[in-house]
Amino acid sequence: MLKAPDLARIAAARLNPKMQVRDWTQENEAYFRAIHIEKTMTGLILMLIVAVAVFNIVATLVMVVNDKRTDIAILRTLGLSPRGVLAVFMTQGVLIGWIGTAIGVGVGLALALNVDVIVPFLESTFGFHIMDPDVYYVSGIPSEVHPPDVVRIALAGLILTFSATVYPALRASHTQPAVALRYE
Secondary structure: OOOOHHHHHHHHHHOOOOOOOOOOHHOOOHHHHHHHHHHHHHHHHHHHHHHHHHHHHHHHHHHHHHHHHHHHHHHHHHOOHHHHHHHHHHHHHHHHHHHHHHHHHHHHHHHHOOOHHHHHHHHHHHHHOOOOOOOOOOOOOOOOOHHHHHHHHHHHHHHHHHHHHHHHHHHHOOHHHHHOOOOO
């Protein structure tokens, strides 16, 4: 089915040059263009969601650093090196990101693998069709899990959360004990 363009080229080469060969992908070109645009927009929307999550991690860690300045200063006074402070905050940020990524992958896979159960339940509960057969050619929501895509998205999430922890952790490691404890 998906090799139709290749087979059409082979058939056109074997047939009379005056004959024209068109396959089903050429007949439904607008449909495939719409699917391509939809996939692109879905990827963009998912990346925006990930960017918001990364921004939330950065904002949370910056607030924690500001809130814990005196605690950081006390630990530094007791002998914790700036590298140790950096490690503490990097560990906290990475742990938050990895737990979030694991939960996201788990929930996403659970939903993707059970779409055939979830959609009829939602349609019967709320009394509407998600993909109305009067409007759409496809009346169900297809779901196909591609493990390489799942791994690529999960790795992107892990890398982004790791990079999001660098700035707040560096800020925490540069805390000067004398300045932080001046008014305490």
